[in-house]
Amino acid sequence: MLMNNETDVLICGAGPTGLTLALVLAQRGVSFRIIEKMEAPFHGSRGKGLQPRTLEIFEDLGILETIMATGAPYPPQREYQDDGSWRDSPTSEQRLPTPSEPYLTPWMVPQFLTEAAMRTRLGELGHQVEFGCELIGLEPQEQGVNARITGKCGEQVLRARYAVAADGGRSFVRNLLQIDFPGNTLGVRAVVADVSLQGLSRDVWHRFSGGSQERQIALCPLAGTDLFQLQAALAGDEEPDLSAEGLTSMVLERTGRADIPVVAVHWASAFQMHARLAQRYRVGRVSLAGDAAHVHPPTGGQGLNTSVQDAYNLAWKLAAVLAGADETLLDTYEEERRPIAESMLGLSTRLLEEAKRGEMRRGREVQQLDLGYPGSSLALETSVREHGPRAGDRAPDAPVATLPGTPLRLFDLFRGTHWTLIGFHVPLLHSLEAKGMQVHLFGPGGNLVDCDGHFHDAYGLQRGEWMLVRPDGYIGAIVASDHLESLKDYLQRVGVSLRGVDLVAPRKSGFD
Template identity: 45%
Template sequence: MERIPVLIAGAGPTGLTLAIELARRGIPFLLADRRAGDPIGSRGKGLQPRTLEVFDDLGVLDAVLDTGAPYPPMRAYAGGAVVWEGRMHEPADPTPDVPHPSLLMLPQWRTEQVLRDRLRELGGRIEAGTELTAFEQDAGGVTVTLRGPDGAARRTRAEYLVGADGGHSLVRTTLGVPFAGDTFESERLLIGDVTTGDVDRVHWHIWSEPATQRLGAGLCPLPGTDAYQFTAQPPEDETPEMSLAYFQRLLDDARGGPGVTLTSLTWSSLYRVNIRMAERFRVGRVFLAGDAAHVHSPAGGQGLNTGVQDAYNLGWKLAGVLAGAPEALLDTYEEERLPVAAGVLGLSTALLDKGRRGDADAHERGEETTQLLLSYRGGSLADIGARAGDRAPDAPCRTADGRPGRLFDVLRGPHVTVLVLDGDGGATAFLPAGDPLVRVRTVGAAGDLVDDGGHIRAAYGDKGVVVIRPDGYIGAVTGDPAEAAGYLARLGHPRRALTAQAR
């Protein structure tokens, strides 16, 4: 029987992010996806600022920025007349601590393609057309049954199983984990990727009922393509058809007549408003992530982004435990991510309700949707220092030899970063030496990082030791280097040797 440390079911954005996290740490895995072909469909098209920071760390940000674009301004019509123009997200300028402050639009198939390319660069691969059909776990691992493209079944033994297999997750169902919430069968949204030459690609075009603000139809240009994402609410008494002719009829009805001709339909889906969350994210050696753990309304663009960050949180912890870190580290996945998912679910539901009521500001999105404010404060990995658990801010700085850079350049990679701030040069004597996954950087006039702009001091203070986790969150802020060393030991990095020099 084949044996593997981690088996991931589902190669959407969540499963791909987790696979990349394991691949760059040298952890073998099997990534099984029941889809046989390349990803298709625009689906979740919004990438939040925090996700862009995650993608920077994973090494895919440049590819995302090459084809992504800011959200276009919205233009609403009554028939053929423009009745309103505005934006869902106001563009923001980068700041020293937030280099990517604005939401980026990219069709989901392209996001998945970028992640797949990165996984291949790291030597990983996807077993396409391979579906998980059953599993059972015991104290030592999980025995999984897979069905391959030829229909043949095989059994594989994994130390851990991660279900990233979507809202209808077989992993969650097999575990018997309740998926509490609501599905609103009467609230349906028809989505498809279409082409037309009859509207500009500068605006997001929307036709709605003036009295109720109920969406009639929308055409949003998808960057890096010649396609638009078509959206429409079909009549409640109709069974929608997944055909170009049916989409055209809905558009004509919304416009009050012909005038915009759809020329192709390459992908379509009927979405029912579904708001649910799993009661647990971990059962023994099995974990749930992404849509398998929580499904959202599309309002606010939170679903894909939350799934990516589930995987980003879980990946380094799985790798750490497989390398010898305490098993308790894995308990912090559910501890940290379940409350975050609940909060994000509440936010997207509140935005959906504003749209239902027809609030004047229902289309607007604020800082709360960027996911930059999400925190793990108060958790068992965030109990040293007032800022522990918060996102680690970026900061322009320069290296000791004068090269300009940013703190995010220092954080990029699978390691823990320890910042030793001015006045604590002796702190390095208490920190791990010879551990490639712990990098100590001194900040000061004679340090590894020179903060002549004061941006590191503004973000982190001017004395003490700051431990930044591999997922870019502050783990500990302390004036006691021994306390920082103790925190590192909890992450699986004991002090194996002493050094007076920064590594």
């Protein structure tokens, strides 16, 4: 048994949640270990839909190009009638990108390919997942946690300053910490499988309604592969035969067609649908994220996306606390993310009821662009705003340019580990250098130009206002120039070093 094995963060679970945590921590130079009890990477498609907000996150993490090259837009859905006729319709609301919202179409990538892209990027940053390493004990302490792990890694006692449970809906860590997981079993069982089959085109998502929920079956071509994802509800205590022969029989029974043989099954799962939410997200130095904190029906493509965004929220806060920010910053993780999960459970459950009736349509509400934290204690505003986003909202994109005319996007400026402070026609300050923060100015003495007014359209800032954007792309603060002391206090709270920074504006100096 190895002793005195130490790290800053132990991540338990290497699905999309754990991998997002690892990528954010790796970008920030935080030491961590990411362990996964499975012997090899997950090879199924369980979460195949990436929502627009997640695509923005993946752009920040440096994997968007790979994700876009791997996947494809969702195909139209073809609903077959009993008489053999069909009707085609869009799977989701079709909208063109805008300057403020560059991604408005969900992108299909099977989960195993998404995770592969994340692991590749993690390797480029000098880290890797430890497969075949299982957590078997966890002892929270005042200044950290002692974890016992075993498997390919041998048996070890690992000392970590913080631990994150990204170990799924049956979370060992959540159960160990005796965190309640209230909710409902929804009385719906289903099968999902990745299969090779014949007889269907790959240009549409084939849906056979069959009248009742128990006769519905859907066969969706999986982007980036030659596979189809089979989805079907199960009746009562039905135990499906998940072999190629068994699934071929299911397809025949529910479609009435003998020309759609399942040739091979690459992955399959039968599962019960639940809607549950952890009573709390943190006990001392251990936090829950992803399915360990919430489970729900798969309708609407919310699960993987919500989990990625949990990790994206938590990871920068862990890094900030490890770098010296007050530990109370971690309280804002549950404060911000638990209400999002609660709302998502309601949305997924409502969409499930619509799916039972064959009426489900995915609109803007599933894209997660409108989710934010306006009620968070990290949302600071010192003036009344009538237009534009509020503190706590997602920070929109916009085309801008440098003074010499080089085109940029705001997302280019936000990308990375830093905070971004933007002044709009503001008094020039004595000094605006701070570790962990970049500063950009529009107006006299500034370094940016608002191209065709897109920045002002997106944000509606008034002259003399400052906007602070968090490392996760949400607006932290909007303050007027005569309230800069409140901004200074805010930055100190979140761990931005202000050594040598003067946030006092000289009166009537450089104000346009």
